[in-house]
Amino acid sequence: MPLRILLVEDEQELAGAVQTVLQRQGHVVDHCPDGLEGWTLLCSELARYELAIVDWMLPGLSGPELCRRARTSGLELPLLLLTARAETADRVEGLDAGADDYLSKPFAMEELLARVRALQRRQPSYREPVLAVGPYRFDPQTGLLEVSTAGGLVAIPLAGKEQQLMIYFLENPERIIPGSQLRHQLWDLHQDPVSNVVAAQIRLLRRKLAAHGLPSPIETVPSRGYRFHARLPGEP
Numbered sequence: 001m002p003l004r005i006l007l008v009e010d011e012q013e014l015a016g017a018v019q020t021v022l023q024r025q026g027h028v029v030d031h032c033p034d035g036l037e038g039w040t041l042l043c044s045e046l047a048r049y050e051l052a053i054v055d056w057m058l059p060g061l062s063g064p065e066l067c068r069r070a071r072t073s074g075l076e077l078p079l080l081l082l083t084a085r086a087e088t089a090d091r092v093e094g095l096d097a098g099a100d101d102y103l104s105k106p107f108a109m110e111e112l113l114a115r116v117r118a119l120q121r122r123q124p125s126y127r128e129p130v131l132a133v134g135p136y137r138f139d140p141q142t143g144l145l146e147v148s149t150a151g152g153l154v155a156i157p158l159a160g161k162e163q164q165l166m167i168y169f170l171e172n173p174e175r176i177i178p179g180s181q182l183r184h185q186l187w188d189l190h191q192d193p194v195s196n197v198v199a200a201q202i203r204l205l206r207r208k209l210a211a212h213g214l215p216s217p218i219e220t221v222p223s224r225g226y227r228f229h230a231r232l233p234g235e236p
């Protein structure tokens with residue numbers, strides 16, 4: 001779902017790159033290089049931004065100060081701080097100022113897009129799109145997975161983690177996804193790093209599909225990860 005995004009960043013080159021990447025995703029991005037100007041734009045009734053990405057060190061007004069003003073004024077849009085500072089104390093200061101998340105420079109554009117998606121999902125008005133790949137169709141609103149088979153449509157209600165796993169697979173079909181990546185995406189970092197939580201969850205999902213008479217679309221690729229096949233066995 002496209003967002004209307006305000007980008008406040010004084011490094012022209014970085015700003016240009018971020019703007020391009022976000023626009024490619026369909027978002028509408030306004031950019032300004034000055035904190036004070038950014039604040040004025042944020043307050044404008046006309047723009048109604050749905051997300052702001054704000055650099056820490058800015059001319060005019062600092063990023064954290066901009067966040068603080070936004071929260072004091074009752075603006076509720078998600079705020080993502082960009083920071084070249086890696087120290088924990090600074091991060092805490094940024095979050096205390098009202099930022100929802102921060103990203104340390106330098107960052108990969110993939111990481112930026114992932115943070116934007118995560119912030120978007122937290123919005124109360126956000127509706128996750130229905131995912132349809134091959135014979136699989138999953139509606140995050142209802143948690144129902146539908147699979148078209150030769151014998152007809154099979155509907156399977158999925159539970160919390162099963163849903164997240166299915167969304168991730170349907171967003172990345174036919175790709176080998178390392179178990180570590182799944183763990184990083186779907187479980188919080190405080191979880192025991194040596195636990196086989198991913199393997200266990202995948203086993204449960206396979207069992208659930210099998211209980212509905214379906215073969216497993218999830219292939220274990222030894223020592224590399226998992227691959228979701230977006231077609232049923234026997235189909236071309």
Ligand code: CA
Nearest residue numbers: 010055057058
């Ligand atoms: Ca800066």
